[in-house]
Amino acid sequence: MSAKCGCGVRPDPVVAGEGPFLGVGRSLTGRTWAARPAEADLVRRHQSALGLSEPLARALASRGVGPDEGEIYLNPTLKAQFPNPSSFRDMDRAAEVLVDALVKERAMVVFADYDVDGAASAAQLVRWMRAMGREVPVYIPDRVTEGYGPSPAIFRSLKEKGADLVVTLDCGAAAVDALAAAQEIGLDVVVIDHHLMRPGEVPPALALVNPNRPDDNSGQGMLAAAGVAFVLLAALNREARQQGLFKDRPEPDLRQWLDLAALGAVCDVTALTGFNRALTAQGLKVMSRWANPGLKALADIGKVSGNATTFHAGFILGPRINAGGRIGRSDLGARLLATDDPAEAALLAAQLDELNGQRKAVEQAVLDEAVAILEADRSYESAPVLVVSAPGWPPGVIGIVAGRLRERYRRPAVVIGVDTAAGVGKGSGRSQPGVNLGAAVQAAFEAGLLLSGGGHAMAAGLSIRPDRIADLADFLAARLGEDQARAAEADALEVDALITPRGTDRALLDAFARLAPFGPGNPEPVFAAASVRIERPIPMRGGHVRVTLSDSAGGRLKAVAWRSEDTPLGQALLAGGVLHVAGRLRADDWQGRASVELEIEDAADPRQAGTL
Structure with a gap:
């Protein structure tokens, strides 16, 4: 330099x-x-073409930005990078079904995951429907009593209560049994998701939109569910326009909800490249206006002002929104992001802030106990994957604790809270680059070690009988030992x-x-x-x-x-x-x-x- x-x-x-x-x-x-690392020639080209200092040009080159990509990288726009909604498998069909349901006033329910991405996705669809004159109820499952995603029991309950159509957001793509049950009872389902799916396995639904489904060619697999939901809104506007629904009402301006799309992208730790980077960059600009009453209330509590950044979204707003699903009421986050009432937003934000304080205390207690368990047995020093368990650890914090252990010990970690009364352990894992923990957990499930399990390269979830936990640790060590050794060797801090x-x-x-x-x-x-x-x-x-x-x-x-x-x-x-x-x-x-x-x-x- x-x-x-x-x-x-x-x-x-x-x-x-x-x-x-x-x-x-x-x-x-x-x-x-x-x-x-950065190529010297590329650094010089960025300096010359963009008028950058050498350090900044070097940083740009080191991020893989090509010689003709610098301008759009430094100034990402939706106009230049927004994908055609029709490039997503089933997106047009999903838009047709939802606009038809709007016109025919079908009994509709929005069903979403209990995390930030799910809440932000749900709030977008609720707000679009509201702009079209329709209020749609939201159902968020309880993490402890109902678990992740839809189930046959939940779908049957929604059907009995009058639901005719359910739209799942940030979940549903792998809910084979639930979607089969919905088909049997005549409950229509549209799935909007982004999680990995098994090859060749596309469960039945009126439409299943997921850039990570095996037969999707959109090339947008890096999107969070909130990003997929934003593209859905564009498809809904297009379909509603084609049906003449904007003759007597203004077309919803989707840009006002970019803050929600950015929030989901940041909090779900998605790759900020291509369209997803533009979506996040523009969404943070919208967020900086603090026009969403829920985000404004959280910002006030977190003492955030001025321009919003990924730090604000990921470390101040996001944890508070997540707190409802972790140790409180699972629907609080979605309600906060969907409300237009500043008074209600202030009340919900205060509740979430209090719950977040409780979450921190619980998280610290579990982390301290996990560290004590690991360090009481020095075998952790040679274990390629840390697996630690104890009775009573709440499911809502084990993922965070796994992440803390991964940071502390620089290797993948799986944390399991055991419900002794039910005889089941619920676990969550976090990994490191180069070690595909999700695939290993999926393999453990297929080998009969788990009651359920899956995820992606950097994170995984599972359920297990307590007497198989030691077997799981041995399985993961054998399967991931070589990968972890290579990852540890390559674990450099890049400056x-x-x-x-x-x-x-x-x-x-x-x-x-x-x-x-x-x-x-x-x-x-x-x-x-x-x-x-x-x-x-x-x-x-x-x-x-x-x-x-x-x-x-x-x-x-x-x-x-x-x-x-x-x-x-x-x-x-x-x-x-x-x-x-x-x-x-x-x-x-x-x-x-x-x-x-x-x-x-x-x-x-x-x-x-x-x-x-």
């Missing part, structure tokens, strides 16, 4: 392909540091730029913010600072550690390492001294200071990692 880039970054001491960045072969989290405390300011953050929105497929930039002194280390409530980084030029930079106090990283920060540190920059607007701080992800001792 050029030292004269005007971006507050320093020349790289090590570039891609010449060894570990800053010589860090093993950090405090056990990783190698590497410069994010975008080298900074100094003195040269790190809001201008640097704003320059790299042009690459946003960040997420899978478009990683948030990682910055490293070499041989900085750790000053004023303070342990914070929640296990966080706050410090100040200083350099020889007198520069200072505030920094924090979340949930790190009892880890080698946190202990090194609390001990002070001189360290290489790496992390992500955040805006610090406290009391109007318009500054930045570094969220530390990793650190290394220069004496052990190598020196400049």
